[in-house]
Amino acid sequence: MARRDVTDNIGSLADWDRPLLLIGCGNMAGSILARWLDSGLSPERVQVVDPAQPALVPGIDVRTALPERIAPGTIVLVGIKPQQFDGISGPLNALLDGGAVVLSIMAGLPVGLLRKALPRAVGIVRLMPNLPVRTGEGVVLTFSEGAENAQVGQLLAPLGLVEALASEDDFDLGTALSGCGPAYVYRVIDALAAAASRLGLGEAQAARLALQTVAGAASAASRSDSAPAAMADAVASPGGMTRLGLDVLDADERLVELLTDTLRAARDRGAELAAASLNA
Template identity: 75%
Template sequence: MTSTAALAGWDRPLLLIGCGNMAGAILARWLETGLSPNLVHVVDPARPALANGITVDTALPDSIAPGTFVLIGIKPQHFGGVGADLNARLGANCTVLSIMAGLPLDLVRKSLPNAGRLVRLMPNLPVRTGEGVVLTVAEAPGDEMVNRLLAPLGLVESLASEADFDLGTALSGCGPAYVYRFIDALTVAASRLGLEEAQAARLALQTVAGAASAVSHSIQSPAAMADAVASPGGMTRLGMDVLDADERLVQLLTDTLRAARDRGAELAAATLSA
């Protein structure tokens, strides 16, 4: 479901270090929900074109005001060249939010001992429309201001352990790509069986969008909703029997998530050893 949380009254300065696809999507959503551009300072060598009122520089400012929220959105391999300079500039009680894949909290903390609160995030791209997922893990229990800042992005889920980060990322971070692939597979299957391809694509896309919307507004579980529309001996039930045979769909997705999770761990290990 789309988050309706708003940032119209937000008054803390925000510093974004890197403003690529993900950080840019987050910023766009924040601005859309009322964040004042005058509170935002972006540091990015590419100097992205952003909303009027946002300060955009290619280098870190000389100092960072106390209480600033700092979102680090650079590639993890570039953090080594930024960490010391950033740490030297952090004012008191600055909250640092990291969306750098593969960098655990203890490594970021080692580079930023002057940071106040430190939170690791893994958002997915639907945060742009307030329909995303943001996984979080922090050094200490939840902070009201962090929760308020993240709420407009969609579902915010705190993980019990940082060890769950790779699996959580495989599900919600990689998951949109798997849903896109499923929509494409429905299209290909229907066109191979005789529907015109463009028509099959429209039907597949709206079917998945409508089903996702319906289940997000229902008190029933997805499994219960599937069974509710699958009459014994009917078309839906016969198709579901194919998916359910020997748990073939569950097994396929288990293998998919395992592969993504394990690759995440490999990439993290490579980043840490670099």
């Protein structure tokens, strides 16, 4: 199966001509905005509503409350905490007009609830990005109530791999994999370094080697037409060092079982948090 480097999807936003309104500009929304600006988006196209962000890039209109009007054709990215949505949904809906599309990165709020709260939006897309979107190497899970919007696709492309989900029910598991996944990879890097240190390498040297080994392997995998399992077998000579190490990881599917338990725990917690948000 052919694989794809996420950077293949990166495009320029230098010619982007639609207004953008960000409601909330915390870690995730701020990372998305920073990547868009790095990709050529003009700050003059952007308006931000966030009392905690008194100043951003020069040229961006930063406000502490919703504007008096939203320009026709605006794409609105809602990045506030889910429990804050009820407080702004009514005033926001009253301002939506002229082809406004709403993108939501609020965890746990399904498209149906968003549509009920924002009936004036011409389109609603639920997103789940991860933090590597800041460098264009992220994953953005999407679920739309209708057909994919080409301009939304252009806007998301610079962030990395954009993956549409066939069912909104897959959001918790997809989030466990791609949203929580970077933390698990960081833990694997740390574990490789700790193991090497226990066996005799200095801590600092083991940390450097583990980090670059994972970075190089991930980069090679993203650019290869081979599946990762085949790549592992390709470097594992029968009876050699790599093969003996793989035998330990593969015994009784211990690595797969561990990661299955890890993703299950994260997925189930996501479902619990979503239920709590809906019942709040």
